[in-house]
């Protein structure tokens with residue numbers, strides 16, 4: 001990408017403005033200008049709610065900072081990746097571009113200091129005029145969506161963009177296609193390991209092959225729930241995650257020894273809601289995934305015997321990694337750091353936990369089975385081509401050993417020297433694949449004919465998104 005070449009959006013209406021690319025995920029919402037390498041704005045898709053004199057909302061990183069009395073944490077997106085609360089989704093997305101990209105728009109132009117009108121002398125005909133400029137009045141908007149977004153939700157997004165944000169041009173692109181573009185491919189089998197879901201998307205000539213789209217809820221949040229389950233039966237002692245805001249001081253302890261910390265307590269009336277604690281626990285779990293968890297690389301499953309007749313679990317035991325929790329508890333994790341993720345590949349490896357909101361996965365929900373199902377739903381002739389272009393994306397795919405195992409599984413299912421995985425080594429590219437693809441697409445000269453203009457929207461209504469954005 002060459003940022004010095006003005007994006008095609010500039011052709012749109014002759015304005016010197018870039019399109020905005022908005023990539024809403026379940027855990028983070030990414031927004032930025034088309035033509036740039038990474039999204040400027042990265043905000044949690046969670047928001048906070050508390051009551052002061054009236055109901056108040058918190059957006060952005062502020063949700064992590066202060067454990068206000070009664071503060072509760074919510075997500076406008078459902079576990080299946082589809083928006084549930086449109087009002088809050090709209091406010092949150094708006095925050096993502098207003099806070100870092102578009103800024104606050106001036107209100108009444110007669111009052112913004114640029115027009116020399118003495119106070120009290122406003123022309124009478126300004127009254128009743130809509131004074132607040134809409135936030136995207138100058139910016140075409142490209143939004144991303146998952147491959148299973150229902151028609152109603154798709155229409156709702158174009159409606160919000162056109163009517164509430166005032167965007168002059170809009171496009172809705174499937175994130176699988178964008179991830180393929182970001183890897184320079186028009187055809188690919190895209191494997192996305194996100195927070196709420198894992199998905200397999202076959203893309204051919206820039207189009208999603210809908211019948212082949214597979215998804216299951218074994219994303220990063222499920223992995224976190226498996227880690228929690230494993231902590232409960234941890235040896236030498238069960239592990240409780242206590243976030244920093246509940247700790248006033250701690251002392252170093254030997255591995256496996258009880259934590260020596262003084263904890264903060266809250267008056268029940270002044271305590272934040274349990275959802276706040278959970279959000280902060282999730283941060284520690286993400287660190288744990290980044291530095292401790294590892295996928296058994298194969299060959300074979302974690303529960304199988306290795307080539308020398310030694311159980312793979314025995315081999316896994318011998319390679320430990322240490323982790324320290326916020327309260328100072330620390331230990332080295334051996335085979336458990338492999339067990340917590342094994343069920344993405346082998347449903348039998350699921351660690352049961354009666355308190356978990358996740359059910360045990362079925363075999364069909366594991367990555368190897370979903371890949372099989374996806375490929376068998378597409379034309380035989382296309383399959384080899386897709387297998388040569390397997391693209392891995394999503395932040396949860398950054399877990400150590402993921403690509404090695406994926407490669408082993410693919411080799412076993414489709415033995416051919418031509419199976420090839422491409423996974424960007426650069427973590428930003430892996431985390432933002434879908435946004436980056438959107439940034440490329442929206443700045444292609446040839447793309448400007450794809451935009452849905454305001455005029456077309458007014459003429460055809462929200463259903464135009466079904467016709468234009470396939």
Ligand SMILES: Nc1ncnc2c1ncn2[C@@H]1O[C@H](COP(=O)(O)OP(=O)(O)OP(=O)(O)O)[C@@H](O)[C@H]1O
Pocket residue numbers: 024025026027028029081193194195196197219220221285286289290393394395396397398399400431
């Ligand atoms: N380095 C890492 N290793 C493993 N997991 C990670 C890493 N960094 C983040 N995660 C996990 O990845 C998940 C977020 O992934 P991602 O940003 O791709 O999701 P999303 O796009 O917001 O969600 P979805 O795709 O489900 O809508 C979280 O569960 C987080 O804990």
Ligand SMILES: [Mg+2]
Pocket residue numbers: 025026192194195394
């Ligand atoms: Mg995602």
